[in-house]
Amino acid sequence: MLKLPSAPQSNGGKIEDEDAISRREFLTSALKMAPSVALFVGLMRVSPLKAAEQALGMIPGTNYDPSEHLFAYVVDINKCIGCGMCVKACALENKVPDHFFRTWIERYVVSEKGEVIVESPDGGINGFKPMTPGFNVSKSYFVPKLCNHCANTPCSQVCPVGASYTNQDGAVLVDSKRCIGCGYCVQACPFGSRFINPLTRTAEKCTWCYHRITKGLKPACVEACPTGARLFGDMNNERDPIRKIVTEEHIAVLQPEKLTKPRCYYLGFDKETR
Amino acid sequence: MGKGHHRHLIRAAILLGAAIFLFFVVRALLIPKSFGLYGHFRGENLAEQASLPIVHGNPNSCAECHDDVWKIKLAGRHAAVPCQDCHAPLTQHVTEDGVQPMPIHKTFALCARCHQKLEAKPKTFPQIDFHEHVVSKDKNLENEEICLSCHQPHSPMGEK
Amino acid sequence: MLPYLQYTFPNDIHIHWSIMIVMYPYITGLVAGAFIVSSFYHVFQKKEYQPIGRFALLTSLAFLLCATLPLLNHLGHPERALNIMITPNFSSAMAGFGILYTSYLVVLILEIWLVFRKDIVHFATTYKGIRALPYRILTLGVYDVSDEAIKTDHKVITILATIGIPSACLLHGYVGFLFGAVKANPWWSTPLMPIIFLFSAVVSGIALLIILYQLMAIFRGTEVSQDCVRGLARWLWYFQIQTVTLELLEIITLSYERNEAWEIIAPLLTTKLAFSFISVQMVLGSLIPFILLMVTVLLDKYLHPKVRNSLTFFASILLLIQVFAMRWNVVIGGQIMSKSLRGLRDFHPEFLAKEGILPAMLIFALPFVLLYFLVKVLPPFEKERQLAS
Numbered sequence: 001m002l003k004l005p006s007a008p009q010s011n012g013g014k015i016e017d018e019d020a021i022s023r024r025e026f027l028t029s030a031l032k033m034a035p036s037v038a039l040f041v042g043l044m045r046v047s048p049l050k051a052a053e054q055a056l057g058m059i060p061g062t063n064y065d066p067s068e069h070l071f072a073y074v075v076d077i078n079k080c081i082g083c084g085m086c087v088k089a090c091a092l093e094n095k096v097p098d099h100f101f102r103t104w105i106e107r108y109v110v111s112e113k114g115e116v117i118v119e120s121p122d123g124g125i126n127g128f129k130p131m132t133p134g135f136n137v138s139k140s141y142f143v144p145k146l147c148n149h150c151a152n153t154p155c156s157q158v159c160p161v162g163a164s165y166t167n168q169d170g171a172v173l174v175d176s177k178r179c180i181g182c183g184y185c186v187q188a189c190p191f192g193s194r195f196i197n198p199l200t201r202t203a204e205k206c207t208w209c210y211h212r213i214t215k216g217l218k219p220a221c222v223e224a225c226p227t228g229a230r231l232f233g234d235m236n237n238e239r240d241p242i243r244k245i246v247t248e249e250h251i252a253v254l255q256p257e258k259l260t261k262p263r264c265y266y267l268g269f270d271k272e273t274r
Numbered sequence: 275m276g277k278g279h280h281r282h283l284i285r286a287a288i289l290l291g292a293a294i295f296l297f298f299v300v301r302a303l304l305i306p307k308s309f310g311l312y313g314h315f316r317g318e319n320l321a322e323q324a325s326l327p328i329v330h331g332n333p334n335s336c337a338e339c340h341d342d343v344w345k346i347k348l349a350g351r352h353a354a355v356p357c358q359d360c361h362a363p364l365t366q367h368v369t370e371d372g373v374q375p376m377p378i379h380k381t382f383a384l385c386a387r388c389h390q391k392l393e394a395k396p397k398t399f400p401q402i403d404f405h406e407h408v409v410s411k412d413k414n415l416e417n418e419e420i421c422l423s424c425h426q427p428h429s430p431m432g433e434k
Numbered sequence: 435m436l437p438y439l440q441y442t443f444p445n446d447i448h449i450h451w452s453i454m455i456v457m458y459p460y461i462t463g464l465v466a467g468a469f470i471v472s473s474f475y476h477v478f479q480k481k482e483y484q485p486i487g488r489f490a491l492l493t494s495l496a497f498l499l500c501a502t503l504p505l506l507n508h509l510g511h512p513e514r515a516l517n518i519m520i521t522p523n524f525s526s527a528m529a530g531f532g533i534l535y536t537s538y539l540v541v542l543i544l545e546i547w548l549v550f551r552k553d554i555v556h557f558a559t560t561y562k563g564i565r566a567l568p569y570r571i572l573t574l575g576v577y578d579v580s581d582e583a584i585k586t587d588h589k590v591i592t593i594l595a596t597i598g599i600p601s602a603c604l605l606h607g608y609v610g611f612l613f614g615a616v617k618a619n620p621w622w623s624t625p626l627m628p629i630i631f632l633f634s635a636v637v638s639g640i641a642l643l644i645i646l647y648q649l650m651a652i653f654r655g656t657e658v659s660q661d662c663v664r665g666l667a668r669w670l671w672y673f674q675i676q677t678v679t680l681e682l683l684e685i686i687t688l689s690y691e692r693n694e695a696w697e698i699i700a701p702l703l704t705t706k707l708a709f710s711f712i713s714v715q716m717v718l719g720s721l722i723p724f725i726l727l728m729v730t731v732l733l734d735k736y737l738h739p740k741v742r743n744s745l746t747f748f749a750s751i752l753l754l755i756q757v758f759a760m761r762w763n764v765v766i767g768g769q770i771m772s773k774s775l776r777g778l779r780d781f782h783p784e785f786l787a788k789e790g791i792l793p794a795m796l797i798f799a800l801p802f803v804l805l806y807f808l809v810k811v812l813p814p815f816e817k818e819r820q821l822a823s
Contacts, residue, residue: 130390210324
C-alpha cells in the first residue's frame with residue numbers, strides 16, 4: 001500500500017508578468033502550486049487506506065476469518081493409485097475447461113539405468129492404462145500435482161495489477177475481474193499450475209476450493225481421494241493431523257531450489273520428481 | 275538563459291503538469307472501493323471466491339437418506355471410497371427442483387481406475403490383471419458391467 | 435529425441451506468449467535503437483550524423499506510438515489494460531511499464547517539439563487556414579524563435595536527449611528484464627538478458643536507419659552522405675559484435691556450467707530452434723553481416739560509394755532479421771521448452787488468427803505509415819525544409 005506523505009507547506013506569492021519571470025520567481029510560483037501538489041499526492045494513494053495490522057474480521061457472507069487460519073496441503077506419494085478421481089472431482093467442482101488442469105497426476109517410470117519416463121495423459125482425469133516403457137522398470141509411482149500456494153510465490157509477485165494475490169490464510173487466489181490476461185503469472189510459475197482460461201481469458205489456478213474451505217469443507221480433490229493420498233488442514237489448529245505430519249515427518253517440496261516456499265508438502269518424494 | 279525567451283517551455287510544463295494531475299484524478303476515481311482493504315488486491319474478491327457454488331457435498335451427507343447402504347459400505351473394504359466418486363456430485367442428485375436420479379457408473383472402466391494392475395501402484399493395494407482375472411473365471415470382457423456379476427460394489431469382498 | 439525428453443506439464447500445451455510478444459520487444463528495440471542514433475548528433479555532437487538526427491527522432495516516435503499495439507492485441511482483457519496504471523503492483527517488473535513508457539514518450543515528444551519548433555512556428559505563420567491549425571496548436575501560442583529562444587531550446591534539447599538515452603535504455607532493458615528475471619524459465623533467467631536486449635536493440639535501430647535513410651535518399655533524389663553511412667556502419671559492426679558475443683556467452687555459460695537445464699536447452703537449440711537459431715540468428719543474421727561490415731569498415735578507402743551503400747544496406751537487412759530471430763528464439767524458444775524441463779512442445783504460428791502472422795505484419799507496417807505522415811508534417815531533411823522556407 002502506498003504511504004501518504006505529508007503535504008509540502010504552501011508559500012504565498014504573486015504571479016508576475018510571464019515575460020519577466022526569473023528563476024527565483026519561477027520557484028515562487030512553483031511553491032504556489034503546493035496545495036495542488038498536496039491534493040495530487042492525496043490522489044496517489046490507494047483508497048481506502050486501512051492499517052495493515054487491523055483485524056480483518058469475517059469475509060462478508062461467511063463465518064470465516066482468514067486471519068485465524070494458515071492452510072497446508074500434504075500429498076502422500078506412497079498412497080496414490082493414479083485413479084484420477086481427484087482430477088475429475090476438481091474439474092466438476094470448479095468447471096475447469098477441458099484440457100486444462102488445476103490438479104493433475106503424473107506417472108514416473110524409472111529404469112535400473114536411471115532412464116525416466118514421465119507422462120500425464122489428459123492430466124490423468126481418466127486414470128492410467130498399462131504401459132510398455134521399453135526397459136526394465138525398477139520403480140514407478142504416481143505424483144499428484146496442484147498449485148503449491150507458495151508463501152514466496154513468483155506468480156503473485158509478477159502480477160502487474162494486483163489481480164493475483166496471496167491471502168492471509170495462505171491461499172494464492174486470482175481476481176478474475178481485475179486480471180488483464182497478460183499471462184506473466186503463467187510464465188512465472190515454475191510448476192505449470194496456472195493457465196489462461198480460454199473462456200474467461202483470465203488466469204486460473206487451484207484455489208484449494210476456496211468456496212469449500214471457507215465453509216469448513218475439504219477441497220474437492222481431498223474429498224474424492226479413496227486412499228487418503230491427499231490431505232488438507234489448518235496449521236493454526238493444534239489438533240489438525242496435518243500439523244503433525246508437516247512438523248514431524250520427513251517432507252519435501254517441489255523444486256526447492258526455486259525458493260518459492262510451497263505450502264504443499266510431499267511424503268515419499270523421489271529425486272526424479274520435478 | 276535569455277530572459278523572457280522560455281515562455282513556451284513554461285507553457286509546456288504547465289500542460290504536462292495538468293495532464294499528470296488529470297491522470298491522478300481519473301485514477302483515484304477508477305480504483306475499486308475495496309482495493310487495498312486486506313492487501314494489494316480487491317478485498318471484495320474474497321467474498322466472491324467464497325460464494326462460488328459448492329458441487330460436491332459433504333461426504334457424510336449421503337448417510338442422511340441412505341443409512342442402509344452407508345452401513346454396508348462402512349463395514350466393507352470400500353469403506354474409505356467416497357460415494358461421489360462412483361456416483362456423481364451430490365448437487366446433481368439433490369437439486370433445487372427436488373431429488374433427481376443419481377447417475378451410477380457400473381462399467382469395468384470405473385473399477386479399472388483403481389484396480390487395474392499397474393507398476394506405479396503401491397504393492398499393497400488390491401489390483402488385478404483384468405484379462406487374466408476375468409478370462410480365468412471363464413467370462414468375457416464384452417459385458418461392460420462384468421465386475422458387478424460377482425462383486426457387490428458397496429462391499430466387494432463381503433464383510434472384512 | 436531422447437525418449438525421456440517427452441513430458442510437458444499438462445497446462446503447458448499452449449505457447450501463450452506468441453508472435454505478438456515477439457513483436458513487442460522488436461518494436462521497442464527499434465525505438466531505443468533509433469533514439470540512440472539520434473543522440474549521436476543531439477548529444478554527442480557528431481556532425482556526420484546531422485543528416486539523420488531529426489529523422490531518427492521521428493522514427494523512434496513512430497515506433498513508440500505502435501509499441502503497445504501488440505501487447506493490447508495479446509491481452510485477454512485489453513479493456514482492462516489501464517489497471518496497470520490504476521492499481522500497479524510494484525513488486526512486478528511489468529507494473530513499471532506504464533511509467534517507463536509514458537515518461538519516455540513525454541521526453542521524446544518534448545525533444546521532437548523543441549527540435550522542430552522553429553519549423554513549427556514557420557509553418558504556423560506561412561500556411562493559411564486549416565493547414566496552419568495543427569502548427570498553431572503546436573506552437574502553444576508562443577512564436578518566439580529569436581536566437582536567444584533557440585539557444586535556450588538547444589540547451590533543453592541536450593538535457594532531454596541526455597535524459598532520453600537512459601530512458602530509452604530503461605524502456606528496453608526493462609523488456610529484457612521481464613524475461614531475464616523469470617526464474618521459472620532457465621532459458622530466460624539470466625542477468626545477461628537485459629544487456630543482450632539492449633545491444634541488439636541498438637543494432638536493430640542503426641540497421642533500420644541505414645535502410646530508411648538510403649531509401650529516403652533514393653525517393654527524394656538526394657545524395658547519401660558517405661560520412662553518415664561510414665559512421666553508422668562502424669557503429670553497427672561494433673554493436674553487432676557485442677551482441678553476438680553476449681548471445682554466445684549466455685549459451686556457452688549454460689553449457690560449460692553443466693546447468694541442470696542444459697539437458698533440455700541443448701536439444702531445444704538443435705531440434706526445434708535449429709532453423710531459427712542456428713541458420714537464421716547465427717549464420718545468416720550474424721556471420722554474413724559480420725563479414726559484410728568487416729569489408730565495409732576495414733576496406734573503407736577502396737570502396738566506391740555505391741558499394742559501400744549496398745554492403746551496409748544488405749548487412750542491415752540481415753541484422754534486422756537477426757534481431758527478430760533473436761526475439762523469436764528467446765520468447766518462443768523459452769516456451770517450447772516445458773517447465774517440466776522434460777519435454778519440448780511444437781509451435782505452429784497461424785496466419786489469420788488474432789495473434790497470427792497477418793496481424794503481426796499489419797502492426798509492423800503501421801509505424802512506417804505513421805513515419806510517412808510524420809515526415810510530411812515535420813520534414814526532417816534539409817532539402818525539404820529549405821524548400822518550405
